[in-house]
Amino acid sequence: MAVKWSIEADFLQACSCDYGCPCEFAAPPTHGFCEGMGAWRINRGQFGDMKLDGLGLGFAARWPKAMHEGNGVACLFIDEKATPAQRDALLEIGSGKAGGAPFEIVVTTFSRILEPRFVPFQFDFNGRNSSVKAGDVLHVRLAPIKNPVTGESESVRVQHATGFIFKEAECVSADDMRVAVGELNFSWPKKAAFVAQVKYGN
Secondary structure, three states, X not given: OOOOEEEEEEEEEEEOOOOOOHHHHOOOOOOXXXXXEXXXXXXXXXXXXXXXXXXXXXXXXXXXOOHHXXXXXXXXXXXXXXXXXXXXXXXXXXXXXXXXXXXXXXHHHEEEEOOOEEEOEEEEOOHHHOEEEEOOOEEEEEEOOEXXXXXXXXXXXXXXXXXXXXXXXXXXXXXXXXXXXXXXXXXXXXXXXXXXXXXXXX
């Protein structure tokens, strides 16, 4: 029997697609491939009897075509302040081995997963101006999308009832998005990003 787990977290993601990300609407990625990241600040979490509150979890990945077509390469980022048992739990969850969406779904799109990195997380969740830094491997700073005519900040939300990573999110700009870990080395400023609150479990 799989260990029961649950997570309530603040979440942000950013990728190489144009604002809004066509992949969210079952359309091909902007450039034909996808390079992206996601990061969760766990506000309340449980793996069996063990708490995961206050820990960070993240990933970076590259898919040569649309995500659902597979052959992706990914790396998991685990909060270095986690105890050995908590590290194991986050790896079980993030790798999909513990079951439960979205992880057990996303992992089917990877042909290779690199060795995990244990890094310090610095989160600043402030709506459309949120940011995350994970050691030296990940830097993301969000900002509102700017109206190209007036320069004013846009407020755009997406509701995705059938989404498995988030059901509702604020659409924003990743003014800075950099990943540098092994063969995953990319930077996509002023591209698609989302910030949301999520609940997962198995």
